[in-house]
Amino acid sequence: MNLFNTRISKALAVLAVLGIGVVASWALLDTAFHATGDYEFCTSCHAYEPIALAYREDIHGGNNSAGVRAACNDCHLPHDNSLHYFWVKAKHGAVDPVKELIKEPHEIDWHGIRERREEFVYDSGCLKCHKYLQEATQSSRVAFRAHRSYFRGETEEKCVSCHENVGHNRLGYHLEQLGWGKPQKGNKP
Amino acid sequence: MKRILGGGIFLGILISGSWVLAESAGISVAGVKTLKIDRGLSEDGKACITCHQQTTPGHVADWKESRHAHAGISCIDCHKVAEDAPHAMRHANVEDTSVFVSPLVSPKVCGRCHVDAKAQFDASGHFRAYHQIIPKDNLHALQIVHEGRNHPELSGAPGETGCMQCHGTEIKLDANNRPTAETWPNNGMGNIYPDGSTGSCTACHSRHKFDIAEARHPHACASCHLGPDHPNIEIFENSKHGHLYNTEGDDWNFDTAPGAWEPGDYRGPTCATCHMSGIGELSVTHNISERLYWNLWAKESKVRGSDDVLSPLLGDGPAGREKMKTVCRNCHSSTHTNNFFTQGDKAVRLYNEGYYEPATKMLNELKEKGLLKDNPWTDEFQITYYYLWHHQGRRARQGAMMGAPDYAHWHGFFELQQDLYKLEGIHKKRMESGEIE
Numbered sequence: 209m210n211l212f213n214t215r216i217s218k219a220l221a222v223l224a225v226l227g228i229g230v231v232a233s234w235a236l237l238d239t240a241f242h243a244t245g246d247y248e249f250c251t252s253c254h255a256y257e258p259i260a261l262a263y264r265e266d267i268h269g270g271n272n273s274a275g276v277r278a279a280c281n282d283c284h285l286p287h288d289n290s291l292h293y294f295w296v297k298a299k300h301g302a303v304d305p306v307k308e309l310i311k312e313p314h315e316i317d318w319h320g321i322r323e324r325r326e327e328f329v330y331d332s333g334c335l336k337c338h339k340y341l342q343e344a345t346q347s348s349r350v351a352f353r354a355h356r357s358y359f360r361g362e363t364e365e366k367c368v369s370c371h372e373n374v375g376h377n378r379l380g381y382h383l384e385q386l387g388w389g390k391p392q393k394g395n396k397p
Numbered sequence: 398m399k400r401i402l403g404g405g406i407f408l409g410i411l412i413s414g415s416w417v418l419a420e421s422a423g424i425s426v427a428g429v430k431t432l433k434i435d436r437g438l439s440e441d442g443k444a445c446i447t448c449h450q451q452t453t454p455g456h457v458a459d460w461k462e463s464r465h466a467h468a469g470i471s472c473i474d475c476h477k478v479a480e481d482a483p484h485a486m487r488h489a490n491v492e493d494t495s496v497f498v499s500p501l502v503s504p505k506v507c508g509r510c511h512v513d514a515k516a517q518f519d520a521s522g523h524f525r526a527y528h529q530i531i532p533k534d535n536l537h538a539l540q541i542v543h544e545g546r547n548h549p550e551l552s553g554a555p556g557e558t559g560c561m562q563c564h565g566t567e568i569k570l571d572a573n574n575r576p577t578a579e580t581w582p583n584n585g586m587g588n589i590y591p592d593g594s595t596g597s598c599t600a601c602h603s604r605h606k607f608d609i610a611e612a613r614h615p616h617a618c619a620s621c622h623l624g625p626d627h628p629n630i631e632i633f634e635n636s637k638h639g640h641l642y643n644t645e646g647d648d649w650n651f652d653t654a655p656g657a658w659e660p661g662d663y664r665g666p667t668c669a670t671c672h673m674s675g676i677g678e679l680s681v682t683h684n685i686s687e688r689l690y691w692n693l694w695a696k697e698s699k700v701r702g703s704d705d706v707l708s709p710l711l712g713d714g715p716a717g718r719e720k721m722k723t724v725c726r727n728c729h730s731s732t733h734t735n736n737f738f739t740q741g742d743k744a745v746r747l748y749n750e751g752y753y754e755p756a757t758k759m760l761n762e763l764k765e766k767g768l769l770k771d772n773p774w775t776d777e778f779q780i781t782y783y784y785l786w787h788h789q790g791r792r793a794r795q796g797a798m799m800g801a802p803d804y805a806h807w808h809g810f811f812e813l814q815q816d817l818y819k820l821e822g823i824h825k826k827r828m829e830s831g832e833i834e
Contacts, residue, residue, distance in 0.1 A: 349437045349469035357512040370509045373479045380481020391483070 230330035241297070245281035253305070255313035259382045260365055262376035269375070278337065287332040318383050329368045329375075437469035443494055445472035459605035470510075475502045483591040486574040501576055503567060503590035507598045517594050517683035523813055524706050526587025527565035528595065535773075536560075543774050553579060559583050563621040587622065610651035613658065615642065618668040625788050627694065627795065628804060633668065635801035641665030656681050660727050670724070677727045679720060686711050690718040690738075691745055693794045696786045697753045698745045737800070744805060746799030748790055752813050756785055759824040768827040776833070778823045785816040 251260035263269035270277035345351035439797035485497040507516030545552030565585025617790035619630035675681040701712035793809025
């Protein structure tokens with residue numbers, strides 16, 4: 209009986225510790241993800257100054273009457289599954305600060321990077337907030353035709369293929385103001 | 398008294414009549430002036446229409462007849478661009494708006510909704526219309542040095558008013574991001590727009606109506622496919638198909654939905670029917686190379702077989718022939734269809750073997766011996782060789798493959814044999830004397 213009691217209490221203790229560990233690690237990761245996923249953290253590097261300026265005056269950056277804003281990681285991380293999300297975040301978390309350290313801000317070719325926007329703006333992010341876009345666009349004469357091929361899977365185009373500057377509407381202007389010059393070539397076809 | 402009364406009434410009618418006339422002369426009664434649309438248009442969109450129905454009523458008159466107007470697509474949906482787009486400009490006289498616009502509407506813009514059409518166009522021979530000119534030094538020399546007389550200021554005129562208007566150009570921008578007079582306006586098929594996309598939807602679907610019926614008429618193609626070097630509209634008119642179109646095309650239905658335009662809407666095909674339209678089992682395509690077997694415009698005709706959009710042999714010849722036969726079989730028997738292509742192929746092969754090969758052999762021999770002039774446009778041999786493949790050779794081949802007897806024969810093979818005899822004469826003289834006459 210005594211033995212049994214000891215076993216049970218040991219098992220309970222292990223479970224409790226495990227449970228606390230799981231909850232604590234979730235809390236830790238979740239806090240870390242949120243603390244490192246928004247404007248204040250992401251744009252603390254110098255090279256991100258124009259990105260931050262363009263974002264803050266954009267409707268997605270909080271310049272709207274509802275006081276809502278999309279955080280950086282809402283758009284720039286995949287939201288299709290948690291492991292993918294974690295992997296891409298870890299990759300950027302490792303690569304981006306290193307680049308900030310070894311490069312002068314103006315060595316970063318923002319104009320060129322913008323042309324590759326489909327690679328780092330994730331449709332799963334857009335659709336997380338714009339969850340009912342398919343239904344919503346069906347009732348608009350203008351939006352229906354433009355989105356039909358997308359939702360039917362008949363096109364390879366991503367959200368940002370058409371909504372080119374979304375989130376950073378006047379980024380070209382800010383890049384030019386802060387010394388990044390004019391883009392040499394137009395966007396890709 | 399009666400007479401006075403009658404005169405008075407008559408005068409009254411006359412006066413009021415002239416008042417009505419004066420009134421209608423004084424104010425415009427064009428329907429478009431009273432256009433008021435609220436249906437699904439944004440405030441910015443309505444503002445464009447409100448002003449432009451006064452300033453450029455032609456734009457709005459076209460648009461209100463268009464399917465775009467039915468669908469609620471207005472000026473702003475296509476002309477609005479991002480502030481930092483390469484071609485973004487403030488609207489003249491409307492500096493206080495936050496909206497940036499451009500007169501340039503690229504295929505990329507059209508492709509936002511017309512996804513398939515753009516993808517098919519990007520894989521078609523039309524995509525190459527301007528791109529193919531870029532590396533051709535001899536063509537630039539012809540335009541600028543010979544035709545443009547190397548004039549310090551005016552040498553661009555032949556290219557700008559000629560070549561570019563059909564082939565397109567790279568549209569350049571001035572300091573205010575407006576297109577330059579050297580590069581715009583034009584409706585060239587292969588324009589490269591400042592946003593990087595290639596094409597020109599308005600080449601066939603003219604602005605601002607963008608009509609499917611218009612593009613199904615042969616005239617849409619004819620504004621470029623005409624003249625001595627590719628008389629395709631003349632070939633069409635010479636053909637039985639053109640005969641039908643010219644006699645009763647006015648009564649045909651050109652407005653059927655895409656993919657549903659079938660025999661019955663028409664009694665004979667137009668360019669679009671065979672080269673693009675959904676007919677029978679075939680789907681609509683904006684890839685005009687898809688149903689072709691030969692290249693019929695190069696110096697030598699070869700069977701198509703390339704995935705490279707910049708290759709003159711773009712397409713899959715045997716598959717293209719099968720598709721074209723599928724078109725024919727909607728109205729013709731298999732025997733009729735097969736025999737027609739046997740006739741045409743024979744003519745193309747005769748051009749290759751009977752004209753292109755011997756003429757090119759002579760050209761190469763003279764080149765090897767240094768018996769060609771440096772300026773090809775003063776050299777009788779080189780000029781005749783050029784006409785042989787670029788003018789008469791195309792007419793013979795294209796005339797034969799599209800059922801135009803006069804172009805296959807009198808404008809084609811008849812002139813080809815004359816050219817070849819002339820080339821043989823010059824070749825013999827130069828080889829014997831060792832000098833250029």
